[in-house]
Amino acid sequence: PQGDTNASLPSPLSNNSRQAAAVPHSLAAGRPAAMLRLRSSILAHLLLSPATSPPLSPLHRLLSAAAPAISTPTTGFAVEEYLVSTCGLTRAQALKASAKLSHLRSPAKPDAVLAFLAGIGLSAGDVAALVAKDPLFLCASVERTLAPVTAGLSGLGLSRSDISRLVSVTAGLFRHRSIVSNVQYCLPLLGSFENLLHAVRHGSSLVGSDLERVVKPNVALLQESGLGVCDIAKLCLNRPRLLSRNLERVQAALASAEALGVPRGSGMFRYAIEAVASFTEEKITARVDYLKKTFRWSDADVSIAVCKNPYLIVKSKESLQCRSEFLISEVGLEPAYLAQRPAMVCYSLEGRMRPRYHVVKFLKENGLLKRDPSYYTVFKESEKYFVDKFICPHKEAAPHLAEDYAAACGGEVPARFRFT
Template sequence: MLHLRQRVLSHLLSAAPHPSTSILLPFQRLLSAAASAISPNPSFAVEEYLVSTCGLTRAQALKASAKLSHLKSPAKPDAVLAFLAGLGLSGADVAAVVARDPQILCAKVETTLSPIVAGLTGLGLSNAEIARLVSLAPAHFRCRSVVSKLEYYLPLFGPIDNLLRPLKHVLRSDLERVVKPNVKLLAECGLSACEIARLFIGAPRMFTAKPGRVLAMVACAEGIGVPRGSGMFRHALRSVAFLGEEKIASRTDYLKKTFRWSDAEVGIAVSKGPFVLVSSKDTLKRRSEFLISEVGLEPAYIARHPSLLSYSLEGRLRPRCYVMKFLTENRLLKRHTCYYTFVKATEMEFLDKFICPYKEAAPHLAEDYAAACKGEVPTRFRFT
């Protein structure tokens, strides 16, 4: 009978049926029938069960078995495995879930897992979406609070896909004492629900911080010259979220030295592009050398257009500089166009405005620009 039970489980896990809540009960009944002839075995080998039935490696099973030493029978784990298979998880998915959260095998199907799935289904989640939640956060899935938390988060975030990245943060945070007060505070700062959701996705740790800490972040964002209610406020919050005053001061000094900015100019740059506070020093240094030494831009110009520092050096800044110099040296531009105009245009806009109009005068321009975007420097783009 033990071999029969193992064969039944192997079939369920390998078949990966199309998710349907209607198949969960038959699966559980089938296993119950197979397990009914098996009395609790005091010598039940948990580690071997994890390897042979759950699909864990020997090393994973050894680690997981320490949390399951109290198990004396496969009955409860069997029911959980059948339940997970019924949700549509494959054998590999189940193995990953058990490896991450061995205690899920101890969850009660009828009184815990089934009601949770019913609650999530009532929120509009499909079995496939629920299966993804189980795979990403198995420990939280077996807690009934997951339903009430998602009931709050789904209207805020929109599609479930938006929740996948910050999922662990949102599920382990205290909804009433932490998250809701933080959301209220940010709304009072002028952020829309959409902006709050984007901030949450980009910097989920903000929402697990105590409200007092978030209030300090707000003050810090204002301190770098970005007022509440401005379009840049969300970006400023994300940039300064976990920077202390000392780090901000240190990074400000680095910016002044690297870009030759005055106090006023670094203030302008940071208020317009707060991301410069968290960009890597190497990235900033390379762009500084290129924009000042090769393009010939004045430090004040860069400070007024800090978004220049957010673009790829090899994929955008350098190739478009080549095109600008080519058009200028060959006197093809009808009027002076600043470098920022070349850079900020979308790829489609750039091609329409600076490549296509010169097909006859410069038939190789499109080809040379494409090569430059790949890191090559065509002969026609070598200027003396």
């Protein structure tokens, strides 16, 4: 728009301002919904419209003009009550949050922040969650921080919806202008905004870490170890905190992965890093010892197994024990056989292996198999393959087999699957 911005604003703004200034303090403190909606709409237009240039000066004038309508006496602002009635926090949340906002003497700045959040599309529930997580967000400067950050992210191609979701998951990190350069770097690294959002939502501080001293050196180290950009993206999605750790901890994770017997540059190295990223060297050693004891593996066996499937390291002791009892004691597989095929140790026991074992055992007991199948094949193949291979050919000889198999997958043991 050309000319003076104030002159182009709808006339109801000045009318509402005069009306709000004239009502009693108790009503002014409530900030009528129509006033907030109007200010939110104007703020959103100023912040996000590409035709507005520059947005900051009109925004400053707007907030200054609106200030009389939202001001309260400097000694009468009840922060806790404001957090409950205006921000939607519970009384307990408001009590905790108000300790960080005790310096506020007026709702002017919080009102501007709430109008900004409404303008970029945050719901009342999102706003309440954000304020409860980061009360100081209400003290951020819309003009000096939030508006420039929003404009910067919009310039990277993020939509208003993208920005509102990013605000919700980053909270206080959004109050720092460095978030724009971090997002600009991480978007191509992770491949998409959805991947970035996933990483941040699951604990990554990528958008708040120092790019030059933390993130970029970690990425360079991983690339030197043979990981490509796609590998780093997948690694970050599964271990979102890895790239925001200090360089020494990432180096330690690489060394631990290599110590498992997985060479750098191999296709399994990324999985090995994922497996050990959250463990100390002592814990990794203890896990390897437990695998040897539980599956009766020699040093060579456990080295083969872990090198082929590093995720064995992260399986719970209870899970490993149950699979050992089933695969070795019940099915009768040899420990060395399992070491060469460690994926079997990671399949679902109750939802996959046990029901399929019941079917194969039934077929063998009733002479319906010409030869014993490989249990590795039985357990690893897709559901469609298993049904086509072991159930469909026996519809006439065993008409209830499909029904019994479905029951076994649901946790039952049908009478026809019980053998003495």
